Amino acid sequence: MPAPALVEIRDLNFTYDKRPVLQGINMTFPKGKLVAIMGLSGCGKTTLLRHIGGALKPTRGYVKFDGQVMHELDAKGLYLMRRKMGMLFQFGALFTDMSVYDNVAFQMREHTDLSEEMIHNLVVMKLNAVGLRGAQHMMPSELSGGMARRVALARTMALDPMLVMYDEPFAGLDPISMTVIGDLIRSLNDALGATSIIVTHDIQESLKIVDYVYFMANGVIVAEGTPDELRACDTDFVRQFVHGEMDGPVPFHYPGVDYRQALNLRA
Amino acid sequence: MAVVKTISAIGHRIVDTVWRIGVAARFFFLTLLYSGNCLRRFHLVIKELFSTGVMSLIIIIVAGLFVGMVLGLQGYETLKRYGSESALGVMVALGLVRELGPVMAALLFASRAGSAMTAEIGLMKATEQISAMEMMAVNPIARIVAPRFWAGVISMPLLAALFSAVGIFGGYLVGVVQIGVDEGSFWSQMQAAVDFREDIMNGIIKSVVFGTVVTVIALFEGFDAPPTAEGVSGATTRTVVTSSLAILMLDFVLTAIMFRGA
Numbered sequence: 001m002p003a004p005a006l007v008e009i010r011d012l013n014f015t016y017d018k019r020p021v022l023q024g025i026n027m028t029f030p031k032g033k034l035v036a037i038m039g040l041s042g043c044g045k046t047t048l049l050r051h052i053g054g055a056l057k058p059t060r061g062y063v064k065f066d067g068q069v070m071h072e073l074d075a076k077g078l079y080l081m082r083r084k085m086g087m088l089f090q091f092g093a094l095f096t097d098m099s100v101y102d103n104v105a106f107q108m109r110e111h112t113d114l115s116e117e118m119i120h121n122l123v124v125m126k127l128n129a130v131g132l133r134g135a136q137h138m139m140p141s142e143l144s145g146g147m148a149r150r151v152a153l154a155r156t157m158a159l160d161p162m163l164v165m166y167d168e169p170f171a172g173l174d175p176i177s178m179t180v181i182g183d184l185i186r187s188l189n190d191a192l193g194a195t196s197i198i199v200t201h202d203i204q205e206s207l208k209i210v211d212y213v214y215f216m217a218n219g220v221i222v223a224e225g226t227p228d229e230l231r232a233c234d235t236d237f238v239r240q241f242v243h244g245e246m247d248g249p250v251p252f253h254y255p256g257v258d259y260r261q262a263l264n265l266r267a
Numbered sequence: 268m269a270v271v272k273t274i275s276a277i278g279h280r281i282v283d284t285v286w287r288i289g290v291a292a293r294f295f296f297l298t299l300l301y302s303g304n305c306l307r308r309f310h311l312v313i314k315e316l317f318s319t320g321v322m323s324l325i326i327i328i329v330a331g332l333f334v335g336m337v338l339g340l341q342g343y344e345t346l347k348r349y350g351s352e353s354a355l356g357v358m359v360a361l362g363l364v365r366e367l368g369p370v371m372a373a374l375l376f377a378s379r380a381g382s383a384m385t386a387e388i389g390l391m392k393a394t395e396q397i398s399a400m401e402m403m404a405v406n407p408i409a410r411i412v413a414p415r416f417w418a419g420v421i422s423m424p425l426l427a428a429l430f431s432a433v434g435i436f437g438g439y440l441v442g443v444v445q446i447g448v449d450e451g452s453f454w455s456q457m458q459a460a461v462d463f464r465e466d467i468m469n470g471i472i473k474s475v476v477f478g479t480v481v482t483v484i485a486l487f488e489g490f491d492a493p494p495t496a497e498g499v500s501g502a503t504t505r506t507v508v509t510s511s512l513a514i515l516m517l518d519f520v521l522t523a524i525m526f527r528g529a
Contacts, residue, residue: 055401079406086402086403087399089395090395093394093395095391095396095399096390096391096394097387106403107403110410
């Protein structure tokens, strides 16, 4: 029996400034699974995450999280739902005026009545899980890109969220940090029994860790399946994306006037 | 067609300005509405008091000292013409407490603390720290804006008072120590002429108003800044320019209300 869905997206459409950004999106994110949304920059992946987080209202359709339609919630209801979510931003988005310790402790202090002693133990456990127990007194400006991402991961997991969203978690990382972050995402998801959504275009790293993949292009889903199914898939777009081919359904040249015309040459 | 375009551009500019004032007023209202949390957890305000107030001390003290010394010199030269050098203390004190203390301290506060607030919040927005806070179900106006607002409102009158005190000391150094005005008449005439309610309270009211206006402008510009390097730099410039103009215009209005015919 398949796992029940934590997030359901049905017929989601979003138009910005008369330009359709998302069109007829249907996705299901089962509980406990790690699902990737892949596609080129500007294809609507981050917009989709913002809909799941309730930061944007759809033009048509809905996003349902834990049984609630997100865009129907008022501000208070939305904040209550967000307490069940965590989001890892592209470059960590650590609070630069707080130490690593205070960043991880932030949500515990804001949303719970735990004693400082209890918060200390929890923060040390979270930092230990990402291998940065020794860096708790450092400031974000003293961290490398990989370390900052791991601290942000510990902060995201601070209140053991039901759903964790990752926005380009591998962007700008060296190969070792990339593997570390990938392994942490998988192991923390399984250890906490959470559900994870990864928005990325780093196909090789993410196919190693995810359970299911949606491919998006120009605001629509163009392919979906398990990593093995996608590796075997022979549609032009997936092949171009998986193998990083320069030309294909996604053209190398941005649309413009005819090349001869641009050079003022006669036909 | 050029005329139509010009009129249309002016119209757009006016509509944009009115719209921005409305958004800023809503922002101010929300800041007051969400102030309860930071007033209950006052350590958040104390942390901001350090960066806005304490970090502005040096510039306020140095500027206050020099302004007071210049007042002492200029005042002595003017009063000497009428044989009233002994009133130098009154002139320095009233000039500082009523006008120069609140106005100069507010202008310095806008350039030192206001610009820093705008740049900090603008960069927090550009680096997605504000979005991250919203995703953690924490209201950024309650957590980021309100503590800074109250820190600005509290620190501004204290800085203005310090500016005036140091300025009076500067006037004393030049008038009494250097030029040789009688020390007794310098202090006693000052004590007799400066009224607590009429002069000092009005000066405090002015500095509270300036502190509120400068801090709201600085916070709004930071919160509203486009999340780019250019956007943050433009917002920082606007904070200093708008705050300075607002301080000078409000000073005229407040002076007209407080001291008309007094």
